[in-house]
Amino acid sequence: MSERHQRAADSADRTGFERYRYRLWTGVLRAEPVLRAIQALKRRERLLTAVQAGLGIAWMAVFLLAPLAYILALSFWQRGAGGVVVQEFALANYQSILLEDVQLLGWQIGNVYLLILWQSLKFGFLTTVTTLLLGYVPGYFLGRTQSKYRSLLLLLVVLPFWVPLIIRYYAWILVMGNEGMVTTILGWVGVESGGFLYTEVAVVTGLVQVLLPFMILPIYNSVAKIDDEFVESAKTMGATPLRAFYEVTLPLSLPGISAGSILVFILAVGSFMAPALLGGPANSMVANLISQTFGESFDWPLASAMAIVYLVVLFTLITVFNRFVGLEEVFGE
Amino acid sequence: MSHVEVEHVTKQFGDVTAVDDVTFTAEEGEFVSLLGPSGCGKTTTLRMIAGLEMPTEGAIRIGGEDVTDRPAYEREIGMVFQHYALFPHKSVGENVGFPLKMRGVPAAERRERVAEVLERVRLPDVMDRSPEELSGGQQQRVALARALVFEPDVLLMDEPLSALDRVLREQMRVEVQRIQREFDITTIYVTHDQAEAFAMSDRVAVLDEGHLAQQGRPLDIYESPQTKFVANFIGESTTLSGTVADRDGKRLLETDAGVTFELPAAPGLADDRMTVYLRAEKLGISPDSSGATNEFPATIATTNYLGEKTQFFCTLADGTELVVAEQGFTALDAYDAGDTVYVTIDPADLVVARDPGQDESNTAVDESVA
Numbered sequence: 001m002s003e004r005h006q007r008a009a010d011s012a013d014r015t016g017f018e019r020y021r022y023r024l025w026t027g028v029l030r031a032e033p034v035l036r037a038i039q040a041l042k043r044r045e046r047l048l049t050a051v052q053a054g055l056g057i058a059w060m061a062v063f064l065l066a067p068l069a070y071i072l073a074l075s076f077w078q079r080g081a082g083g084v085v086v087q088e089f090a091l092a093n094y095q096s097i098l099l100e101d102v103q104l105l106g107w108q109i110g111n112v113y114l115l116i117l118w119q120s121l122k123f124g125f126l127t128t129v130t131t132l133l134l135g136y137v138p139g140y141f142l143g144r145t146q147s148k149y150r151s152l153l154l155l156l157v158v159l160p161f162w163v164p165l166i167i168r169y170y171a172w173i174l175v176m177g178n179e180g181m182v183t184t185i186l187g188w189v190g191v192e193s194g195g196f197l198y199t200e201v202a203v204v205t206g207l208v209q210v211l212l213p214f215m216i217l218p219i220y221n222s223v224a225k226i227d228d229e230f231v232e233s234a235k236t237m238g239a240t241p242l243r244a245f246y247e248v249t250l251p252l253s254l255p256g257i258s259a260g261s262i263l264v265f266i267l268a269v270g271s272f273m274a275p276a277l278l279g280g281p282a283n284s285m286v287a288n289l290i291s292q293t294f295g296e297s298f299d300w301p302l303a304s305a306m307a308i309v310y311l312v313v314l315f316t317l318i319t320v321f322n323r324f325v326g327l328e329e330v331f332g333e
Numbered sequence: 334m335s336h337v338e339v340e341h342v343t344k345q346f347g348d349v350t351a352v353d354d355v356t357f358t359a360e361e362g363e364f365v366s367l368l369g370p371s372g373c374g375k376t377t378t379l380r381m382i383a384g385l386e387m388p389t390e391g392a393i394r395i396g397g398e399d400v401t402d403r404p405a406y407e408r409e410i411g412m413v414f415q416h417y418a419l420f421p422h423k424s425v426g427e428n429v430g431f432p433l434k435m436r437g438v439p440a441a442e443r444r445e446r447v448a449e450v451l452e453r454v455r456l457p458d459v460m461d462r463s464p465e466e467l468s469g470g471q472q473q474r475v476a477l478a479r480a481l482v483f484e485p486d487v488l489l490m491d492e493p494l495s496a497l498d499r500v501l502r503e504q505m506r507v508e509v510q511r512i513q514r515e516f517d518i519t520t521i522y523v524t525h526d527q528a529e530a531f532a533m534s535d536r537v538a539v540l541d542e543g544h545l546a547q548q549g550r551p552l553d554i555y556e557s558p559q560t561k562f563v564a565n566f567i568g569e570s571t572t573l574s575g576t577v578a579d580r581d582g583k584r585l586l587e588t589d590a591g592v593t594f595e596l597p598a599a600p601g602l603a604d605d606r607m608t609v610y611l612r613a614e615k616l617g618i619s620p621d622s623s624g625a626t627n628e629f630p631a632t633i634a635t636t637n638y639l640g641e642k643t644q645f646f647c648t649l650a651d652g653t654e655l656v657v658a659e660q661g662f663t664a665l666d667a668y669d670a671g672d673t674v675y676v677t678i679d680p681a682d683l684v685v686a687r688d689p690g691q692d693e694s695n696t697a698v699d700e701s702v703a
Contacts, residue, residue, distance in 0.1 A: 229418035235405040236412040238435035251422045
């Protein structure tokens with residue numbers, strides 16, 4: 001049976017509604033003006049290319065570049081009385097977040113923004129290292145296993161995404177709180193603690209749990225792409241399984257490691273809910289600070305300046321990382 | 334005692350028996366091919382010799398030592414994989430030096446030996462390049478160099494030429510053979526390509542569905558196939574079976590297809606069931622009857638002009654298909670589909686064997702996988 005006959009048979013199998021929709025679409029697509037427009041476009045392939053690229057660029061411009069440009073402009077304007085924005089160019093916002101130390105009740109606490117930015121990067125780094133250590137083994141296993149349950153296991157990795165973030169963080173409150181699971185179990189073995197909630201440990205733990213799939217999946221992906229032949233040939237040349245892993249599998253899974261690390265790092269540094277729910281006042285991160293400045297102090301220009309500095313710092317870090325690791329490998333050439 | 338001995342080796346994957354009681358040997362410095370269609374168990378056999386699969390039953394000895402239970406990294410095996418398996422994250426030099434590194438050879442000596450072996454495979458000056466920058470044939474040489482640099486006991490090759498295009502493949506055949514001779518290394522070579530196996534090997538082992546069908550010199554395999562599978566897989570041939578009868582002091586084979594052959598010597602007794610394998614290129618074809626011995630009529634179904642040879646697909650009176658091949662044939666115009674022609678074969682060219690006793694054994698015309 002030819003392909004055309006097959007297609008005809010397929011359409012005969014369709015239900016009434018589908019047949020109607022099919023007919024409608026064929027009607028629309030075969031209408032004279034539509035056909036002529038498509039023909040005209042096809043004849044001008046360069047125009048078509050331009051239109052296709054143009055759509056992408058327009059999308060980027062409207063949804064990414066325009067808001068960014070607005071925030072950039074905002075960051076140089078000033079807050080007027082009652083939170084209004086005064087369109088008056090000045091560097092005051094940047095000066096205040098980068099250079100001004102804050103005194104609170106007579107305590108010299110330094111530059112709050114930079115402290116919090118530093119803390120965010122620290123949390124991001126700790127989260128990345130921990131997820132890498134915890135995520136490599138499952139990622140490697142999923143990538144190499146021949147088990148018929150592999151897709152089920154992969155589903156389990158992404159299953160937590162189905163539970164809203166806020167519920168997962170609340171769950172951690174129950175686990176790590178004063179009367180929580182961790183305290184109770186530690187109590188049984190004779191270790192007294194007042195729980196770990198509202199500490200650095202709590203924030204990083206929450207972030208690790210939430211971001212672990214972003215580490216596991218890229219590692220799984222790059223390990224799965226490593227041909228068995230590489231590992232086997234290493235073994236025939238005298239490499240023990242451990243040596244073969246170190247010499248072959250690990251270096252070949254580097255793209256997955258760096259992709260996962262970058263994803264987790266970016267997401268962790270910018271996280272809002274983990275420090276808000278699991279961290280104490282001293283564990284604020286940059287997103288919390290920006291959000292407070294936007295929503296509670298109504299200082300949009302200052303908050304914009306914070307956002308821009310944050311963006312520049314993160315961008316610089318990733319560029320430096322790129323120099324050392326080579327992101328072409330991560331995102332394809 | 335042979336250098337490599339594979340004894341009654343069986344490999345089962347769950348319920349599937351991939352290799353079933355295979356026994357063969359390779360002498361020191363010998364080039365042995367495992368030949369068979371895909372799924373015949375040849376690669377599994379090779380992987381068991383390498384230590385990448387563990388046999389369910391049987392034993393493997395290399396240089397007199399039983400290595401059956403040793404993992405791959407404790408056998409001294411040089412292996413060339415189908416897609417070469419050159420490490421993309423290492424330079425050519427690091428790739429070739431890898432087995433030496435695993436054996437704790439210091440870096441300076443490693444570099445020297447790598448350079449030397451690359452010289453011997455005629456691929457100097459690529460040490461610091463990435464294997465991905467090299468052509469298919471060059472990658473092949475690097476893979477060979479890497480498998481040979483540590484002077485292993487055996488060289489194993491798994492369809493190493495199948496990824497190359499035809500012309501290069503034929504050049505590399507010669508080159509692989511030259512390198513094998515020069516290193517004087519016992520080699521076991523897996524291929525599905527009969528021409529490749531014949532061109533390169535001292536001996537060939539033909540595998541069929543996990544069984545060893547026949548092993549021997551290429552000449553023996555081709556001239557005296559012992560099973561119908563071997564006769565059909567190697568080259569083109571037609572299989573006819575029948576009963577032996579004595580008439581007028583001559584020993585005749587009266588086949589079920591209605592053709593009677595005069596047998597050369599006297600294999601088998603009267604009333605025995607025997608089979609003849611008719612090699613396509615040993616059959617002669619002519620538009621007129623000449624009255625020679627072992628001549629029989631057939632009808633042309635199709636003619637295939639292939640340049641160096643011409644194939645005639647014919648049918649016998651009872652419908653049995655028969656293939657005849659003529660080398661350097663030019664008188665094509667004299668033969669049309671539907672014509673009756675006379676096919677002859679020299680009694681000396683008849684390959685006679687005991688009938689394997691299968692009912693369908695009369696009609697198979699197969700072409701080798703090329």
